[in-house]
Amino acid sequence: xxxxxEMFENLAKKPATTLYPKEKVPIPPAFRGRIAIRDEKCIGCxxxxxxxxxxxxTMVASEREVEVKGRKITRKxxxxxxxxxxxxxGLCEEYCPTDPKAIYLSNEFSGAGPDKSVVVK
Amino acid sequence: xxxxxxxxxxxxxxxKEPVNFKVVADGETIVRLELDVSYNHRGIEKAAEQRxxxxxxxxxxxxxxxxSHSHTTVFVKGIEExxxxxxxxxxxxIRTIVAELERMHSHFLWLGVAAHEVGFNTLFMWxxxxxxxxxxxxxxxxxxxVNYGTNEVGGVRRDLSPxxxxxALKRLPRLEERIAKYAEMVSKEQTxxxxxxxxxxxxxxxxxxxxxxxxxxxxxxxxYDIRRDDPYLAYADVPWKVITDTHGDVYGRTLVRIGExxxxxxxxxxxxxxxxAGPIRTNPPRAAPRTEILSRYEAPRGELVHFIxxxxxxxxxxxxxxxxxxxxxxxxxxxxVNQNLADIPVVVAAIDPCLSCTSRITxxxxxxxxxxxxxxxxxxxxxxxxxxxxGRR
Numbered sequence: 001x002x003x004x005x006e007m008f009e010n011l012a013k014k015p016a017t018t019l020y021p022k023e024k025v026p027i028p029p030a031f032r033g034r035i036a037i038r039d040e041k042c043i044g045c046x047x048x049x050x051x052x053x054x055x056x057x058t059m060v061a062s063e064r065e066v067e068v069k070g071r072k073i074t075r076k077x078x079x080x081x082x083x084x085x086x087x088x089x090g091l092c093e094e095y096c097p098t099d100p101k102a103i104y105l106s107n108e109f110s111g112a113g114p115d116k117s118v119v120v121k
Numbered sequence: 122x123x124x125x126x127x128x129x130x131x132x133x134x135x136x137k138e139p140v141n142f143k144v145v146a147d148g149e150t151i152v153r154l155e156l157d158v159s160y161n162h163r164g165i166e167k168a169a170e171q172r173x174x175x176x177x178x179x180x181x182x183x184x185x186x187x188x189s190h191s192h193t194t195v196f197v198k199g200i201e202e203x204x205x206x207x208x209x210x211x212x213x214x215i216r217t218i219v220a221e222l223e224r225m226h227s228h229f230l231w232l233g234v235a236a237h238e239v240g241f242n243t244l245f246m247w248x249x250x251x252x253x254x255x256x257x258x259x260x261x262x263x264x265x266x267v268n269y270g271t272n273e274v275g276g277v278r279r280d281l282s283p284x285x286x287x288x289a290l291k292r293l294p295r296l297e298e299r300i301a302k303y304a305e306m307v308s309k310e311q312t313x314x315x316x317x318x319x320x321x322x323x324x325x326x327x328x329x330x331x332x333x334x335x336x337x338x339x340x341x342x343x344x345y346d347i348r349r350d351d352p353y354l355a356y357a358d359v360p361w362k363v364i365t366d367t368h369g370d371v372y373g374r375t376l377v378r379i380g381e382x383x384x385x386x387x388x389x390x391x392x393x394x395x396x397x398a399g400p401i402r403t404n405p406p407r408a409a410p411r412t413e414i415l416s417r418y419e420a421p422r423g424e425l426v427h428f429i430x431x432x433x434x435x436x437x438x439x440x441x442x443x444x445x446x447x448x449x450x451x452x453x454x455x456x457x458v459n460q461n462l463a464d465i466p467v468v469v470a471a472i473d474p475c476l477s478c479t480s481r482i483t484x485x486x487x488x489x490x491x492x493x494x495x496x497x498x499x500x501x502x503x504x505x506x507x508x509x510x511x512g513r514r
Contacts, residue, residue, distance in 0.1 A: 032264040053176040089179040
């Protein structure tokens with residue numbers, strides 16, 4: 001009998017589901033989404049590539065003047081991420097020494113697509 | 122009547138994960154059940170030996186899709202024990218909150234699956250809707266619905282802000298109300314009573330003999346819970362009680378799980394309200410000294426054991442994972458004897474099986490084309506030879 005009561009209660013309510021592509025679900029600020037890189041901040045230290053559990057980050061050659069603790073240096077490398085190998089654990093962001101982080105997990109989700117070899121630069 | 126063998130699986134539309142049952146049936150009655158697990162061996166234990174303590178944690182999180190926090194907690198707990206680290210109390214409380222939320226979402230999931238197996242899909246929809254609230258809480262606190270990425274050796278990776286604590290506390294009354302409703306529903310609803318009562322019955326003696334763990338054991342009156350008997354995290358500081366039942370059947374297991382849902386909610390509320398201030402991590406040393414640790418944890422499905430051997434380096438020399446499902450399988454085979462064929466799904470679902478986590482043994486045919494299985498002696502000999510060839514011990 002308790003089921004019948006529950007059924008009538010639910011009849012008066014709105015559906016529990018959201019119409020996904022039309023309505024976007026709220027994303028909490030802490031959400032770990034698609035990985036992103038701020039190229040202008042990266043100092044080429046390779047810490048992210050070393051700590052990555054899936055080794056999806058490779059350091060590629062890219063020269064650029066960057067500022068580290070007030071000093072101007074020329075960085076030699078920058079990270080590139082093979083997106084579909086990334087498990088979004090956030091270790092790269094945690095180990096990145098720059099502020100704001102040069103490599104971080106954005107709030108972007110719904111990253112499905114037909115291309116398997118997406119590289120985040 | 123003659124006995125008939127009904128093969129089910131390993132690939133079968135009714136199964137969610139690969140497992141093979143050979144059901145020997147006499148008419149509609151089950152005479153014997155032969156189980157064959159390990160169709161999904163993923164080599165996680167070996168992979169864990171190749172990674173240092175920072176990079177192994179995200180790997181272990183992926184042993185199981187439901188109890189991902191359990192596997193990392195039991196591992197970092199063992200490593201911290203080896204390193205003799207004092208983890209800050211705030212980190213322990215955050216771990217406890219995530220662990221109990223995980224138990225809640227696992228038990229909600231189980232209740233839905235059990236209802237689905239008896240054809241009561243309405244309840245399946247309701248419980249999974251309410252499970253979303255728990256998942257949203259976990260997402261807000263940790264950043265992901267499934268792989269929380271909370272643990273690291275020495276503490277937790279993410280602190281809880283006062284806003285997040287308040288937001289989580291606000292969600293609890295609604296969940297409490299829903300759990301109370303399910304508790305009432307289970308003891309009154311005819312669909313469930315008819316399909317759950319007296320099905321898959323196991324006595325206390327049988328449970329102790331077969332070594333079943335978790336809610337399966339507690340439903341038969343075995344008063345055993347790692348959280349109380351070998352306290353870890355913040356459980357020693359939190360008021361809660363172990364739920365047991367004497368029915369011993371699927372109905373008893375449902376009652377135990379619903380009781381645990383209520384207890385978990387109380388633990389989460391207590392931890393959120395009484396979370397101590399302070400740091401959330403200590404800096405661990407890079408390497409762990411040579412030692413052997415047996416780390417135990419009460420996962421949603423039962424006692425989870427990680428055997429860890431460290432050797433003065435920054436990675437484990439050997440990691441052995443004993444999941445609760447492996448301990449519970451034999452109880453399924455025994456409790457199904459003399460039951461009805463139609464009761465297989467619900468009795469199997471009653472232990473909340475998690476097959477990919479359980480698969481640990483691979484059959485190796487090194488010498489020639491020998492087809493068959495490895496005996497226990499052959500397997501242990503193979504293991505000794507492997508480690509000897511690697512030049513350690």
